[in-house]
Amino acid sequence: GAVVSQHPSxxxxxxxxxVKIECRSLDFQATTMFWYRQxxxxxxxxxxxxxxxxKATYEQGVEKDKFLINHASLTLSTLTVTSxxxxxxxxxxxxxxxxxxxxxxxxxxFGPGTRLTVT
Amino acid sequence: xxxxxQSQPEMSVQEAETVTLSCTYDxxxxxxxxxxxxxxxxxxxxxxxxxxxxxxxNATENRFSVNFQKAAKSFSLKISDSQLxxxxxxxxxxxxxxxxxxxEKLTFGTGTRLTIIx
Numbered sequence: 001g002a003v004v005s006q007h008p009s010x011x012x013x014x015x016x017x018x019v020k021i022e023c024r025s026l027d028f029q030a031t032t033m034f035w036y037r038q039x040x041x042x043x044x045x046x047x048x049x050x051x052x053x054x055k056a057t058y059e060q061g062v063e064k065d066k067f068l069i070n071h072a073s074l075t076l077s078t079l080t081v082t083s084x085x086x087x088x089x090x091x092x093x094x095x096x097x098x099x100x101x102x103x104x105x106x107x108x109x110f111g112p113g114t115r116l117t118v119t
Numbered sequence: 120x121x122x123x124x125q126s127q128p129e130m131s132v133q134e135a136e137t138v139t140l141s142c143t144y145d146x147x148x149x150x151x152x153x154x155x156x157x158x159x160x161x162x163x164x165x166x167x168x169x170x171x172x173x174x175x176x177n178a179t180e181n182r183f184s185v186n187f188q189k190a191a192k193s194f195s196l197k198i199s200d201s202q203l204x205x206x207x208x209x210x211x212x213x214x215x216x217x218x219x220x221x222x223e224k225l226t227f228g229t230g231t232r233l234t235i236i237x
C-alpha cells in the first residue's frame with residue numbers, strides 16, 4: 001500500500017524558534033496533502049490543504065503566517081511552525097491524496113505524525 | 120458546514136464478542152463518503168472501512184461492517200469477534216465529493232476509545 005513518511009517523529013524546540021516538519025509520499029505522487037493537528041485525547045483538526053505548485057488553503061482560525069506550508073513537489077510538503085510557543089505543542093499529522101483515483105475515490109494516506117514540544 | 124458526532128467517548132467489549140460504535144453526521148449534500156479510521160497507541164491513522172453515500176449496500180471488510188442509514192444520517196461500525204489488536208481510538212469521518220477531483224477534506228468526529236477485555 002501507499003506509504004507516507006513524516007520527519008522528524010519527535011522534536012523539542014525552544015520558545016521563539018522555528019521548526020520544520022516534512023511530509024513525503026514514498027511510492028506515489030500526491031497533488032494534494034493535508035495537515036492536521038491533534039491535541040491529547042482529541043480529534044484531528046484540519047489546519048490546511050496543500051496543493052502542489054500553489055498556495056495552501058488554510059482553515060478558519062489557522063494563522064498562515066505562523067504555520068507556513070510549502071508543497072514544492074508531488075512527493076513533498078513541509079509545515080514550518082514559526083516563532084513557536086508552548087501552546088503550539090501538539091501532534092501534527094499529514095496525509096497525502098493519491099493522484100490516481102479509482103471509482104472516484106482518491107485515497108488519503110496518513111503519515112505517522114510528529115510530536116512537537118515547545119519549551 | 121458538515122459535522123460528525125460520536126456520542127460514545129469510551130466503549131469496552133469482551134474479547135471475541137461484538138461491539139457497535141455509533142456515529143451521526145449532518146450534511147445537506149447527497150453525494151459524499153463516510154469513513155471509519157482506527158488510531159492505535161502508535162498514533163498512526165488506519166482506514167478501517169469506507170462507505171459511498173450513493174451505494175445502498177452496507178460496506179463490509181472482514182470482521183468490520185457498517186450500518187449506513189442515509190435518511191437518519193447514521194453510520195455505525197460493527198466489530199465482530201473482537202480481538203485484542205482492535206483496541207484503539209476509532210474516528211468516524213465525512214468527506215464531500217467534488218466533481219472529478221475526488222475526495223475533499225475529511226471532517227472527523229471526536230472519537231470513541233475502544234477497550235478489549237481479555
